[in-house]
Amino acid sequence: MSKENNNENMHNDVRAEKMKLFSIGSVVLLAAIILLVNILFDKILGKAMTFDFSDTAQNSVSQLTADYLDSLSADTHIRIVGLFNRPENVANTKYQYIIPLLDDYVKTSKGKVTVEYIDPLEHPSIINQLDPTNSQDLAKQAENFVIEYNGNLKVIAPIDCYSYDENYFRTTNSYLITGNNAEYTFTNAMNVLTNGYAAKAYIVTGLKEEGNENITKILNSMTIDVDTLAVSENFTVPDDCSLLILNGPNSDISEKMYVAMSDYISRGGKLLVAVDYSTYNANESYVRLNLLLSQMNINIQHLLIYENDPTYQLGGYPIDSNVLAIEPFADYSSSPVLHNSYARSIAYAENPNTGFTALPVLLTSDNAATIEVDESGRAVDNGMITTAQYYAAMYSSTSNADGAKAFVFGTLNFTSDQYINSYGLNDYNVEFLRSCIRELVSAQTLDGINIPTKLVDSYTLANSKSTTSLSTLMLVIFMVFIPVILISVAVIVYSKRKNL
Template sequence: MKGIKNSFKSRKFKMGGYQTLVMVIVIILVIGLNLVINKMNITVDLSSQKMFTLTEDTTNLVSKIKDKVTLYYMCQDGSEVTQIEKVVDNYDGLGSVKVVKKDPVVYPNFSKSYTDEEIQSNDVIVVNETNGKSKLVSQSDMLVEEMNYQTMSQEVSTLDAEGQITAAIQSVTSANSTTLYYTSGHSEQEMDSTFKDVLNKSNIDTKELATESAESVPDDCSILLINGPQYDFTEAEYKVLSSYLKEGGKAMFFLYPTTTEKMTYFYKLLSDYGVNVCDGYIIDSEGSYSSQYPMYLTPTMEDSDLTKDVTDTQKVVIPICKGMTVQSDVRSTLTVENMMSTTDSAYAKTNIKSQTVDKEDDDINGPFSVALSIKDSYAEKTKGTGHATEIVVFGSVSFETSTFLETNQFGNRTVLLNSLSYLSGEETTTLAIPPRSLQQETVQIQESDIIFFTVLLVVLIPLILLGIGLFIWIKRRKN
């Protein structure tokens, strides 16, 4: 009995007791911490694209909205799409926005107060409780499917929940409507899906304008888009478009750099506002995206409100672009601002069919402007229209290519959005959040790296640990 009592007083027992006590305390702390975290619903977005975290643009925009906005998440319990649910939950409590979950089975007639469309599970109805406006955001718009040609089936490839919901919030809280008319009849470049998506998320409606039969530009035209025509306008069409601009119209022009047609009247619309269009397309080895493709320009960002938001990590890329120059003597009411330009070593290839990118005798020396913003206060000062003529012109319709618009990796999207905001009016905030890819990212490892890490992890580290253990064992054995 005495031996048992002494064992409780031994150093070994005390050390064991301390270790047990520490283990119990740690276990209690871990359990308590888990309970607290679960209660507080704390989550961390570890996805590479911050898939489930609202962007700073959305946070800033929504936080400033004064109207009371409700997001009705239409879904049965247990049928939630995780990607959509996590994004929707992030809006709850942001500014004056709240999220309310509604079961469409329990409340089958609820949605009819806001939309005539049939509701699907995981749809979101965005309602401005202040002015009564509402907009439906469907699940199919938030989860974009594409064909997988390996499995020959449709698979979800893109998450666009934030982009669609933020656009809907903009739509129901905006006091102004913007309508963009695009000209047709001259083989203009068709707007691709990404450009249309930018316009849709910016709440800009689009309508076609057949200038050949038009007597004037419609009164509800907020922005006139001339999107890379390959054939010229007639004199009558020029007069219609010129009249619209002189009365304080807003326009966005994209040039088609490789057209072989004479564009007399189209280019006259620009020369009327101090801009000359150069022949051919630009070669700029020092200012190109790739040395192998010196016609793929990465122009210099000039001091302009429309380019100031392009970050140092972004590049604006313009594949195959026309050059422009500003006339030296322009009227006092006219201001032409250079947005982007080439390097001094640039030149324009005047022979479109030339088989070489090397400079030839007829080529035109640079530098050139590749994007310009124009403001003419003549209409504002003399016509009493209350606003000036404003034009943004890009040297190539390739500026709006999907590759350079669909993500914020390139600066094209930022410049385009700023240009749309500028033309829409200072009171309008144009914001279009790009979608996030759900494709699995694969890591490519060189064979030499595989061998190195295999030897390191399988051979070297185990041998080092074995050596350390053997050294400690021998030392203790001697003691």
């Protein structure tokens, strides 16, 4: 009997040992199969089986970009290098809308675009590899992207890819993203690298103006290279200047600039001027700038447009109102009704130059007025000057096709970073500005890719619902009422069943 038991125990031990080996072996085998299948799935079908269902296709390239990529020859190789290690989790980082989009560039381009992430601190040779002449100082571009094509480079910082609330930034020094321009920025950078610039614009700086970031983006997207022209004693307008821009100067031009710009106009130069009437420049009459513009029959008045017509006012504010684009400029944007604020009145110059024809571009209602204000924003002498229709922008040109042309805006709502950051790059005003630039610089040469800003989701609740009392109610219901009821039930259940 004992011998039989021993045999049975031995038999059971052997069986248990075999079962153990089988269990471990099968688990290891299954784990290996799972790992292998997942690696293959990820590599082969991972991209194809990824679908962008986001409302504005934030993470997919649009048909415009797809068409551009298709138009490139098969042997094109555009290399995008992120100068950092790819973050494992991009959510809530500045790369949130960029890295997934770049993945889609790779997928759509069929090998024409590659994306790598290389941290120069870990691989210093990447700097020399991308930029042997150190023209872009890439060592200082950590966390940015470099686009390389045939040895030419473009550097893109993540913030270049976003519109943000400028007022919020000024008050908090942090970004509140309002729109995603990542595709706009990357596609146009690639377009410029592969096709080159068609023209060159110079933006005058040093006249206490604010930023030119967005107008530069817009010009670049239209294949116009942009450079700055700083105020100096030796101010001259370069010969390759296709368009000279004064964007929001808060002080007048110098005598030297007046001479140089007059010469530029006489050579058939193209001018884009945008000013406004704010507390920063309330005392500025732009005497020399007006002397220059008077050659083209335009005058910037020292008066603020005050819209009395409530149907034109925006939010009930007379200095923030609609203006109407009139013929032949009415079809410059999808809507002739455009947004105007803190505008100076633009008028015909007093002594007309017969060589130029000036035309009104943007009109107020018939019931508008103009007032003069001091630096504190108060109306001088409470004086409201004649109720009439005023111009917020004018255009001047000669009969000669190659002659000088100018658009003069009395508002910065078409060119300022503040406005464009708030309303995005596909706002009607921006669309209008693009048309103006096409009119000034030969339209045939501008083949930029205009990709609309993708609006970022807003999770804001309705103001009437987001109240303190309702918040308190939420606190009570969700953090107190429901958990306490559940705990009470748990206690009851426990007390009733503890002896079972």
